Amino acid sequence: MIFYNTDENKETVVDQKTIIQIIAHKDFRYQMAGPDSIKNVYIFSGSENDLSLSRTYQVNLLCNYDMMYYPFDSQVCYIEMITKGNNDHLVDLVPHQLDFLGPQELSQYFVRGFQQCNSVQRGKKSLRVEVLLGRRLLGNALTVFLPTALLTVIGHLTNYFKPFFFEAVISVNLTVMLVLATMFLSVSATLPATSYVKMVDIWMLFNLFIPFIEVFLHTYIDQLRDDEGEVKEVNSHGKSRKIEPITTIQVVKEKLVSINEMIQQDALREHYNRKNINQKKLKFASMISLRLTPTIAAIFFGTFWIFGLSLYFFPRELGAINPTCN
Incomplete structure (x- = not known):
């Protein structure tokens, strides 16, 4: 063999480590050895019994x-x-x-x-x-999946901070991204290098993508607030600081009180058009941040775990490599 x-x-061999035994049939027939035998033994026909050859291999x-x-x-x-x-x-x-x-x-x-x-x-x-x-899933769940999910939730909670804490919102999400990137590299280093993407890589990349979207949306929303032309209150080292509107908006506000009626009408039209557009953009961006992003994350988490647990509890059958082995 x-x-x-x-x-x-490696091949099987017959050497000094090989053990041969006679498996006596329960109904085997035997007879006493004749007077010419020097041993007091029973003699039986070998064709009625089996021989067992055994050897231990380490491969x-x-x-x-x-x-x-x-x-x-x-x-x-x-x-x-x-x-x-x-x-x-x-x-x-x-x-x-x-x-x-x-x-x-x-x-x-x-x-x-x-x-x-x-x-x-x-x-x-x-x-x-x-x-x-x-x-065993418990070890991976406690060291990989649970911490990354908690970090993603922490990053999403910044959506409920007041606009006053814009800097804190960005800082928290960037910190979450840094920690997730570090965990991603450490997990990848413990696994064999493969040319294909593994399920744990998809999980880590998705969780890394969430705080990136949060930072992008908060930056965009803050930019829309600047376009409103109102005095902005920001957090500066724990103290409130007011920032005047940008120059282009200030010019528009000067035109709003112009003595030239044509200039004033054009300024009013531009002001309200800009304000309506910004309000729509703010509403849409807030909807993405507060509703769409967590909905997509919940769908991904549910789909990921349902698919993963189905593979875990219903693995491919033994013999799947060779269909003739059933």
């Missing part, structure tokens, strides 16, 4: 893991033993007893199940043992 999925295709298996659905992924690692040479017509591979004597809890995975079956590998008879490995 050949261990097919090992580095050097390093080559298993391909798909990390795309990390940490909801389940991996199938297998032992593939095939016949050597042209011995197919002399050997029947019959799955019998399979015992897993190792620990069920491993460093990164735990054993979810195992099975053995017959299959065909490169036109040869094969005996396949498959082991299904899964991950």
Whole structure:
């Protein structure tokens, strides 16, 4: 036999470590040894009983893991033993007893199940043992998902700050982005490098994108407030500070009280048009920040966890790699 999925295709051998035993049939017939025998033994026909050959092997298996659905992924690692040479017509591979004597809890995975079956590998008879490995979600939930979700919620709560605390709003969201970026890099460094994006990467990138949108919206809203031409009150090192409107608005206000009726009418028309447009933009931006952004985040969180838990609790069946192994 050949261990097919090992580095050097290790073969079975018959050496001093091999143990051969006679499995006596319960109804076997025997007779006493004749007078010419020097031992007091029973003699029986070997064709009526079986011989058992056993040997212990320690091999390093080559298993391909798909990390795309990390940490909801389940991996199938297998032992593939095939016949050597042209011995197919002399050997029947019959799955019998399979015992897993190792620990069920491993460093990164735990054993979810195992099975053995017959299959065909490169036109040869094969005996396949498959082991299904899964991950514990609690560790990842407490160290990755829960902290990132809490940081995203903290960043969103800044939408309910008063306009007076604009600087604090920007500072909180930028701090959230910095912490999320640091966590993203640390999580990525602990995982194998892959050419494809993993589920945890999608989660981290989405949470990193939320505070960026918040900063963008608050900056845009603050700019619209400046266009209103009113005295603005800001927070300066814990003290209130008033800022005069920008120059272009000041010029418009001077035209509003012009003695020239034509100039005054044009100024009034421009003033109210600008004010209506700004009010609509402010309302739309506030709607995005207070309603649309949390709605999209809630939909993403729900979809992500429903899909992930469906993969976790209903993993692909053993034998999915080789459909003949059922």
